[in-house]
Amino acid sequence: MSEAVNAKKPFRILCLDGGGIRGIITARLLQEVEKQLQEHHQQSLAQYFDMVAGTSTGSLLAAGVAMGYRSQDLIELYQEKGTEIFPYQSLLSLKRWKVFFKHGLSAPKFSNDGLTKVLTELPMFQQDGRHVLLKEVGKRPDQARPNPILLILAYDAKYRNTTFFTNYHPASPKRWYDNAPLWKVCVASAAAPTFFPACELTNTERGKVETGEEASEVWSFPHVDGGVTANNPALCAISQAISLGHRLEDIELLSIGTGQNKKPLDFKEIEGWGLIQWGLRIADVFMEGQSELQGEICQRLMGGKTSNRYLRLQFDLNDSLGDPRNSLAQPPILPNPQRKNRLLGKQVSESMDDASPENMARLLEAARLHVEQGNLYEGRFEHYGPVTQAIEDFLTNSSGERKRQAKIAQSKPAGGSASAHTLKERLAADSARRGYARRT
Numbered sequence: 001m002s003e004a005v006n007a008k009k010p011f012r013i014l015c016l017d018g019g020g021i022r023g024i025i026t027a028r029l030l031q032e033v034e035k036q037l038q039e040h041h042q043q044s045l046a047q048y049f050d051m052v053a054g055t056s057t058g059s060l061l062a063a064g065v066a067m068g069y070r071s072q073d074l075i076e077l078y079q080e081k082g083t084e085i086f087p088y089q090s091l092l093s094l095k096r097w098k099v100f101f102k103h104g105l106s107a108p109k110f111s112n113d114g115l116t117k118v119l120t121e122l123p124m125f126q127q128d129g130r131h132v133l134l135k136e137v138g139k140r141p142d143q144a145r146p147n148p149i150l151l152i153l154a155y156d157a158k159y160r161n162t163t164f165f166t167n168y169h170p171a172s173p174k175r176w177y178d179n180a181p182l183w184k185v186c187v188a189s190a191a192a193p194t195f196f197p198a199c200e201l202t203n204t205e206r207g208k209v210e211t212g213e214e215a216s217e218v219w220s221f222p223h224v225d226g227g228v229t230a231n232n233p234a235l236c237a238i239s240q241a242i243s244l245g246h247r248l249e250d251i252e253l254l255s256i257g258t259g260q261n262k263k264p265l266d267f268k269e270i271e272g273w274g275l276i277q278w279g280l281r282i283a284d285v286f287m288e289g290q291s292e293l294q295g296e297i298c299q300r301l302m303g304g305k306t307s308n309r310y311l312r313l314q315f316d317l318n319d320s321l322g323d324p325r326n327s328l329a330q331p332p333i334l335p336n337p338q339r340k341n342r343l344l345g346k347q348v349s350e351s352m353d354d355a356s357p358e359n360m361a362r363l364l365e366a367a368r369l370h371v372e373q374g375n376l377y378e379g380r381f382e383h384y385g386p387v388t389q390a391i392e393d394f395l396t397n398s399s400g401e402r403k404r405q406a407k408i409a410q411s412k413p414a415g416g417s418a419s420a421h422t423l424k425e426r427l428a429a430d431s432a433r434r435g436y437a438r439r440t
Contacts, residue, residue, distance in 0.1 A: 018056025019258025020352025024078040028367035031071035053151040053237035059189035082355030119183035153226030188223035232291035257314030
């Protein structure tokens, strides 16, 4: 069963990636979107978007948006509560002893006690003195559909599938998770392997059994971070919208990342890696890798880089590759101390659990500079933007400026184009022509 669809009205989706404490970057980018929404439409995020989807830290942000909170409130959540969720950095911290003794040598880095405490105490997860249930989010007595639809992703470790937690499922009026508290769904979505323990959600089934007697059975649904399968929830959100009866060509989607970790791994470094080395990098390699892939697929489905129906806000946290010595050479991997954020001129921590005030300030500054000075796209042959213009184009349904700039950049030779005017960019363009997929 699909909902009644207004063919003249686009179906607008906001998607928020996972990325731990780097969710503060998402919140800052979201702040610019919120600002322009007020200028152009006099609407809040919850009013403008029909669906808000989030994974892991993005689930917290999505829940906040769906509950009507401002971006500044979400920024302050990370600033004020980050150290309660991520109270230390080192695996050898004395603060970790409780987790170690509870789970043994294979213990996750953190307990989820801090995250649970923060979320259960937050006003945005409460209503009328109790915790809000997922099925209650965005519901109004005079509306058949919640505003907005909320979609949160987590991975069911028992049944080995990704659970689409949503407050709207007209095809099946009842779902096992309907009465789950919103805060607990977010904990499940954020239970990143190696960082946090798995989160158990339960549901009690009541009715008559074969003997005719009334009985009840408790079902267990252990979940881990939705980033295991969909750290970028955009494709899942599109599929959910289509299942509700919306056509792909009627969907408009804004996707926001948490900053791209571009740490290159050299063959000599990883050649002998095994369980421990790769296991410690599950989030770093596997989650972030599939986020970028899903972003590329979405871009193609939605009409390409110049589409006015799709916008991806994301930037590299640090430049990690240096200048090649000639047009045939492969760019060298920069030593860690030399890796810096392109606009900030300083290195930005790529860690997902560094909640120190210094790191929070640096992440916010990097996001601010990206909004004010950054380009929407940094490519091999081209770069175009700026970010603020791209956001305005998306919100006003006009991609003319992006299309114009992309056409100019693509039509000029690499050696003389506005987008390849430095030695580094010209060499990168030459490499790209030979088929090496690398972003400068």
